[in-house]
Amino acid sequence: MQPETSPLTGVIAEENVVIDFGDNEGKSVMEISETQPQFYQYLLQQKEMGNFLIRRNKDKVYKLYVHSK
Numbered sequence: 001m002q003p004e005t006s007p008l009t010g011v012i013a014e015e016n017v018v019i020d021f022g023d024n025e026g027k028s029v030m031e032i033s034e035t036q037p038q039f040y041q042y043l044l045q046q047k048e049m050g051n052f053l054i055r056r057n058k059d060k061v062y063k064l065y066v067h068s069k
Contacts (some may be wrong), residue, residue, distance in 0.1 A: 008033075008043055009054060012062055020063040029064060031033055 006029070009017045014030035024032060024039065028048045033040045046066045053065045 004021055008040070009046060011063075012054065017062040017064050032034075 006014050008014065009029055014033060015028050017029045019025055019027050019029065020033065024036070029040075029043070032043070042066055043052070043064070043066070051067050053067070054062055055065065056062050
């Protein structure tokens with residue numbers, strides 16, 4: 001059985017990745033996908049543009065960043 005993958009976070013579960021910028025700071029990607037589908041689409045667009053980063057911090061929390069250009 002193959003594990004499910006997210007279009008945004010890949011093999012990392014969406015509930016384990018936290019937004020680390022803007023008004024949605026501290027919210028999980030899963031919460032965003034359920035409550036703010038337009039913002040989730042924005043994040044997908046940023047990923048496609050290469051303007052996107054998920055980093056695991058020392059506290060072992062995955063944080064999602066979008067680079068502003």
